[in-house]
Amino acid sequence: MSALNQSAVIGVIGAGAMGAGIAQVAAQAGHQVKLYDNREGVAQTSIDSMAKQLAKLVERNKFTAEQVQQILARLSVANTLDELSDTGLVVEAIVENIDVKKSIFDALETICSANCILASNTSSISITRLAAGMKHPERMVGMHFFNPAPIMKLVEVVSGLATDSDVAACVYETALNWGKKPVYAASTPGFIVNRVARPFYAESFRLRQEQVADCATLDALLKGAGGFRMGAFELTDMIGHDVNYAVTCSVFDAYYGDFRFQPSLIQKDLVDAGFLGRKTGQGFYSYQEGAEKPEAQIVSVSSSTNASNIQCEVSEEIGHLTGLVERLSQAGIQVTKASGLAKGYLKIGSALLALTDGRMACERAKDEQLSDLVLVDLALDYQSATHIALSRSASTSEGAFNDVVQCLDQLGIKVSEVVDSPALVVMRTVAMLANEAADAVLQGVATAEGVDTAMCFGVNYPKGPLAWAESIGVADVETVLRNLQQSYGEDRYRPSLLIRRIAMLEGNFHVQ
Numbered sequence: 001m002s003a004l005n006q007s008a009v010i011g012v013i014g015a016g017a018m019g020a021g022i023a024q025v026a027a028q029a030g031h032q033v034k035l036y037d038n039r040e041g042v043a044q045t046s047i048d049s050m051a052k053q054l055a056k057l058v059e060r061n062k063f064t065a066e067q068v069q070q071i072l073a074r075l076s077v078a079n080t081l082d083e084l085s086d087t088g089l090v091v092e093a094i095v096e097n098i099d100v101k102k103s104i105f106d107a108l109e110t111i112c113s114a115n116c117i118l119a120s121n122t123s124s125i126s127i128t129r130l131a132a133g134m135k136h137p138e139r140m141v142g143m144h145f146f147n148p149a150p151i152m153k154l155v156e157v158v159s160g161l162a163t164d165s166d167v168a169a170c171v172y173e174t175a176l177n178w179g180k181k182p183v184y185a186a187s188t189p190g191f192i193v194n195r196v197a198r199p200f201y202a203e204s205f206r207l208r209q210e211q212v213a214d215c216a217t218l219d220a221l222l223k224g225a226g227g228f229r230m231g232a233f234e235l236t237d238m239i240g241h242d243v244n245y246a247v248t249c250s251v252f253d254a255y256y257g258d259f260r261f262q263p264s265l266i267q268k269d270l271v272d273a274g275f276l277g278r279k280t281g282q283g284f285y286s287y288q289e290g291a292e293k294p295e296a297q298i299v300s301v302s303s304s305t306n307a308s309n310i311q312c313e314v315s316e317e318i319g320h321l322t323g324l325v326e327r328l329s330q331a332g333i334q335v336t337k338a339s340g341l342a343k344g345y346l347k348i349g350s351a352l353l354a355l356t357d358g359r360m361a362c363e364r365a366k367d368e369q370l371s372d373l374v375l376v377d378l379a380l381d382y383q384s385a386t387h388i389a390l391s392r393s394a395s396t397s398e399g400a401f402n403d404v405v406q407c408l409d410q411l412g413i414k415v416s417e418v419v420d421s422p423a424l425v426v427m428r429t430v431a432m433l434a435n436e437a438a439d440a441v442l443q444g445v446a447t448a449e450g451v452d453t454a455m456c457f458g459v460n461y462p463k464g465p466l467a468w469a470e471s472i473g474v475a476d477v478e479t480v481l482r483n484l485q486q487s488y489g490e491d492r493y494r495p496s497l498l499i500r501r502i503a504m505l506e507g508n509f510h511v512q
């Protein structure tokens with residue numbers, strides 16, 4: 001089914017943060033938009049502040065003054081719901097309460113024409129439940145924008161059990177015309193993004209709880225090695241712990257207590273204390289006046305040896321560490337192939353360096369009878385990483401560890417040593433994101449393409465988790481998950497059946 005014609009009038013209900021943004025997006029795309037809010041004056045105030053925002057965009061040459069005038073001319077206030085009778089699509093963005101939302105949709109069914117599409121911007125309420133009892137549940141669909149709606153590209157187009165696929169297709173095509181990146185999703189708890197993103201927070205919280213590193217170090221590693229825009233602690237401080245914790249609890253409850261979604265005690269503590277993040281001046285970090293943000297813990301480099309004098313040998317097959325080996329060579333450090341080295345190992349000075357496979361260094365050193373083992377974390381791109389985590393076994397000598405630090409320093413890579421823990425920081429996070437993404441695909445919530453698009457455009461991940469797993473090697477990701485599961489003895493780390501199947505078949509997610 002094709003997109004709504006530009007001549008279709010769009011109704012937006014709720015003129016808060018989301019409704020105002022959605023109204024702006026539709027007006028920018030050329031539609032007449034009617035904005036309704038049950039608090040008197042709020043819709044007009046929203047349009048006025050939109051006008052101020054748009055004026056700033058004129059100053060920054062994003063729009064001409066004439067374009068802004070036209071956009072504003074297309075926006076009007078609806079004083080009653082009845083005034084939405086001529087709309088082709090109504091997007092509801094009111095308070096997150098199922099009874100209040102249902103009463104709005106009941107009213108709209110009697111006001112709007114039979115072919116008007118009714119959409120909800122809900123983040124957590126089932127579209128199936130919202131549509132239940134409606135006269136025409138087939139025209140009810142989720143149109144889930146991300147905050148701020150004019151900027152964030154993703155729109156999850158969510159189908160409930162009764163949603164007509166033509167209605168979903170029309171909303172999808174319309175969102176495309178509005179300059180968005182729509183993805184289809186089945187109405188399941190958290191849809192795509194709010195489900196697949198859970199491990200991003202959960203694994204950092206767990207690492208902190210187990211004292212693997214401090215918040216600043218973990219945040220810095222997710223950015224400097226993982227390529228994420230923000231670490232989990234600074235991000236949740238910004239979102240607000242009350243909001244983030246509530247989403248986690250709602251997804252956990254909705255999946256009947258599946259441990260994969262288990263909320264974190266350290267976040268609950270913050271909520272209990274009223275330390276809700278930036279908005280209260282205290283979260284994981286302090287935002288009080290004069291408070292200094294703590295720095296990441298970086299291993300200092302001893303200046304006694306020149307890294308160029310350190311011998312580097314690499315096994316015939318180095319796998320995912322190829323980028324690191326290339327960077328060593330580019331930095332003038334001589335790297336020679338050594339047939340005697342086991343697959344995936346690099347010998348740097350007296351240290352044996354390997355990418356984490358999910359076992360702790362102490363365990364791997366014991367299993368493989370290795371001395372001087374140093375484990376390196378995953379990087380999004382070893383060629384451009386600025387910071388990386390290392391861990392070592394208790395039997396690894398100080399000298400061997402320093403040889404690795406010295407070499408990485410020569411490459412301009414800062415090192416944080418973290419407590420010997422399964423799968424380090426970025427690998428653990430990415431493996432768990434990929435695992436959740438795979439389960440969402442397995443359960444028909446979205447396609448692999450859809451999940452990856454959603455995570456890149458809804459939460460700005462540097463790479464879709466499934467594409468990322470493919471670039472690491474799906475079998476290697478499965479190994480990491482199995483080792484995590486074995487280390488903890490917990491269901492939380494069970495590999496998704498889809499990961500197992502693809503690993504077994506040596507396939508990938510995107511060409512199933």
Ligand code: NAI
Nearest residue numbers: 014015016017018019037038039093094095096122123147
């Ligand atoms: P908000 O609190 O900023 O705005 C809600 C607006 O709805 C208020 O202006 C309120 O007066 C109005 N309202 C409440 N009941 C109404 C009714 N019965 N009739 C008409 N207007 C009514 O809330 P926000 O953040 O804009 O969220 C709205 C919806 O969007 C919720 O369903 C939320 O889950 C969803 N959402 C929120 C996101 C966010 O980051 N804030 C992101 C994506 C979705």
